[in-house]
Amino acid sequence: MVRPEGGGAPKPRGDGRGAEVAAEVRLSPRRWVVVLLFSSYSLCNAFQWIEYGSINNVFVRFYGVSTFAIDWLSMSYMLVYIPLLFPVAWLLDRKGLRLIALLGSALNALGAWVKLGSLRPQLFAVTVLGQVICSLAQVFILGMPSRIASVWFSSREVSTACSIAVFGNQVTGGCYLDGMGGCLNGRRNLGC
Structure with a gap:
C-alpha cells in the first residue's frame, strides 16, 4: 500500500546514518468509493441520533412521555x-479500520432494527x-x-x-434535519 514518493530514490539523511524514504499512499480509484460509502454510513448513524428530536411533538403524543424524555x-x-472514546480509539489503533467499521455498522443496523420493533406506544x-445501541x-x-x-489518500488529498x-x-445530524424539525413543529429554528 505504500510506495516511495518522487520516483523511489532514497533521500540521504543529514546525520549520515543512512537513507530515508518518504512514503506515499498508492492511489486507487476505489478509495473515493470507500470514502463516499463511509459518508453515507455516517449519515445513517447521524439520522438515528436526531430522528426523534426533529419532530418530538409527534413522539411525545405517540409514546405518552414528556418532551424531556424525547x-x-x-x-x-x-x-x-x-x-x-478512548477504548474505541485504542481498538482502532490495535485492530484497524475494518473491524471498527464492521462493528459500527453492525451496531447501527441492530439499533435501527430494535427501534423498528418499538412501534407501539407502550414500548x-x-x-x-x-437509541443506546x-x-x-x-x-x-x-x-x-x-x-x-x-491511510487511503495522498498528502495532497487528506483534507478533502x-x-x-x-x-x-454533518448534513443529517446538523442543521438540515434540525431545521426541518423546527418547521414541522411550527417553531422557528435559529440555531443554524
Whole structure:
C-alpha cells in the first residue's frame, strides 16, 4: 500500500546514518468509493441520533412521555461517547479500520432494527434501548474519517477526503434535519 514518493530514490539523511524514504499512499480509484460509502454510513448513524428530536411533538403524543424524555434520546449519544472514546480509539489503533467499521455498522443496523420493533406506544423502553445501541455505533464511526483519509489518500488529498467522510454526519445530524424539525413543529429554528 505504500510506495516511495518522487520516483523511489532514497533521500540521504543529514546525520549520515543512512537513507530515508518518504512514503506515499498508492492511489486507487476505489478509495473515493470507500470514502463516499463511509459518508453515507455516517449519515445513517447521524439520522438515528436526531430522528426523534426533529419532530418530538409527534413522539411525545405517540409514546405518552414528556418532551424531556424525547430530548434525552439524543443526549444518550453524548453520554455514551464520553466514556467509550478512548477504548474505541485504542481498538482502532490495535485492530484497524475494518473491524471498527464492521462493528459500527453492525451496531447501527441492530439499533435501527430494535427501534423498528418499538412501534407501539407502550414500548418506549425498547426505543431507548435501540437509541443506546445506535449511540454505541457512533463512538466507532466518529474516529474513522481522519484514519481513512490518512491511510487511503495522498498528502495532497487528506483534507478533502476527511471533509467528505465527515460530510454525511454533518448534513443529517446538523442543521438540515434540525431545521426541518423546527418547521414541522411550527417553531422557528435559529440555531443554524
